[in-house]
Amino acid sequence: MDDENTKSLPGIIVIFLTKRAIFIEGNNMQTSIRRFIVLVFIILCIPFTLPGRDIDTAISWRKETKFFFFSSGSYIKYDIRKQTSDIGYPRTIDNITWPGLWIDGIDAGINRGNGKIYFFKGTMYIRYDEKSDRADPGYPKVISGNWPGLWADGIDAAINWGNGKAYFFKGNEFIRYDIKSMKPDPGYPKLIQNAWPGLWTGGIDAAVNKGDGKAYFFKGNSYIRYDIKAGRADAGYPRIIRSSNWPGLQFDFWLTLSSMNKSSMKPGIKPDYAFPVSKQYHRGCFAFALNHILEYRYKTKIDLLEAEKKIRKPREDLWTHTHIQNFLAAYNITMTWYNDVDTFFHFLSKGVPVMIQYKWYNSDINWVGHFVAAYSFDGNGVWVSDSISVQRIHLPYDEVLDAYGEYTQFSFALVEKNQ
Numbered sequence: 168m169d170d171e172n173t174k175s176l177p178g179i180i181v182i183f184l185t186k187r188a189i190f191i192e193g194n195n196m197q198t199s200i201r202r203f204i205v206l207v208f209i210i211l212c213i214p215f216t217l218p219g220r221d222i223d224t225a226i227s228w229r230k231e232t233k234f235f236f237f238s239s240g241s242y243i244k245y246d247i248r249k250q251t252s253d254i255g256y257p258r259t260i261d262n263i264t265w266p267g268l269w270i271d272g273i274d275a276g277i278n279r280g281n282g283k284i285y286f287f288k289g290t291m292y293i294r295y296d297e298k299s300d301r302a303d304p305g306y307p308k309v310i311s312g313n314w315p316g317l318w319a320d321g322i323d324a325a326i327n328w329g330n331g332k333a334y335f336f337k338g339n340e341f342i343r344y345d346i347k348s349m350k351p352d353p354g355y356p357k358l359i360q361n362a363w364p365g366l367w368t369g370g371i372d373a374a375v376n377k378g379d380g381k382a383y384f385f386k387g388n389s390y391i392r393y394d395i396k397a398g399r400a401d402a403g404y405p406r407i408i409r410s411s412n413w414p415g416l417q418f419d420f421w422l423t424l425s426s427m428n429k430s431s432m433k434p435g436i437k438p439d440y441a442f443p444v445s446k447q448y449h450r451g452c453f454a455f456a457l458n459h460i461l462e463y464r465y466k467t468k469i470d471l472l473e474a475e476k477k478i479r480k481p482r483e484d485l486w487t488h489t490h491i492q493n494f495l496a497a498y499n500i501t502m503t504w505y506n507d508v509d510t511f512f513h514f515l516s517k518g519v520p521v522m523i524q525y526k527w528y529n530s531d532i533n534w535v536g537h538f539v540a541a542y543s544f545d546g547n548g549v550w551v552s553d554s555i556s557v558q559r560i561h562l563p564y565d566e567v568l569d570a571y572g573e574y575t576q577f578s579f580a581l582v583e584k585n586q
Contacts (some may be wrong), residue, residue, distance in 0.1 A: 366393065
């Protein structure tokens with residue numbers, strides 16, 4: 168562990184998937200390394216941001232040495248010692264997993280250290296018992312009158328500092344709270360910027376004390392490690408939450424395949440829709456898949472032979488970063504980068520076709536990374552228009568996503584044709 172939600176926009180999504188092997192456009196394994204370098208160059212050189220669902224709440228669960236992270240109606244149990252999420256998460260908050268807790272999201276939470284955990288949502292709070300693993304009778308209750316000196320209209324984040332004090336955050340302010348007397352210390356609230364060196368000056372989503380002298384604060388897709396004794400953020404922070412520093416805690420898989428199947432989410436384009444297809448020429452699957460989607464979204468097509476001349480791309484050359492950038496500029500197309508599965512299904516549910524890359528085997532052992540236009544889905548897989556077979560085909564989810572129906576390392580881009 169050392170080392171905003173996106174709006175629905177019309178356009179095209181390009182997905183670069185990383186699975187058991189690298190997906191590379193090409194003809195055989197002998198050219199894979201060269202094309203992999205090109206693909207990496209493309210991914211690294213085009214700026215992108217990480218959208219997705221923020222962490223709303225983080226709490227420590229002392230008896231199990233676990234962290235629990237909450238986002239909307241889902242949660243992850245995180246093993247502090249192993250520094251990875253437990254198998255089978257995220258899960259849905261319900262009356263079986265968290266009896267008596269709100270099922271549609273939590274604003275903040277704090278472990279008081281006496282076997283009781285307090286969860287906050289809006290103007291209300293719930294006291295939760297660690298031992299019985301359920302909410303205490305008589306809850307939820309209003310914050311006002313029960314938490315003297317605390318904001319009555321809700322809080323953003325809370326953390327037990329481990330010294331008899333707790334800190335509550337809201338906007339650009341914080342309150343230091345005495346746990347024993349259940350009252351704020353005199354002179355609070357105060358501004359975060361005047362008392363927390365290296366911490367964001369506002370908008371903190373969640374915070375948790377690891378119990379080893381370090382506290383962790385979360386905001387959006389970033390986190391800060393804070394040294395409790397030194398009273399300041401450690402050097403080199405904030406950092407992006409990645410699989411290398413918080414394995415299993417990426418924003419891109421809150422919507423899993425199983426939860427998607429259980430939900431009422433439906434594709435915006437029916438699987439049997441005759442999505443545009445046209446036969447590709449050598450090394451042209453990227454451009455043709457792009458053209459398929461342009462034809463559907465904007466009722467227009469680009470003459471690709473003319474386009475190659477326009478951007479000065481030799482027909483036999485691979486599509487490099489320069490070729491793509493010149494192509495986008497020549498045809499007034501913009502790309503915005505994302506990387507979460509939630510948004511992948513969201514766009515398909517809104518009828519926005521996407522471009523994905525998967526392993527297409529041209530022999531028993533050789534495969535190429537093949538770009539196709541994905542436009543729909545069902546309970547078993549994704550429907551795509553394929554430029555090799557010149558027809559629509561059905562790809563099982565294990566060819567598009569990993570075995571759990573969730574990807575932790577992939578990128579995709581929303582591509583819009585400017586009018």
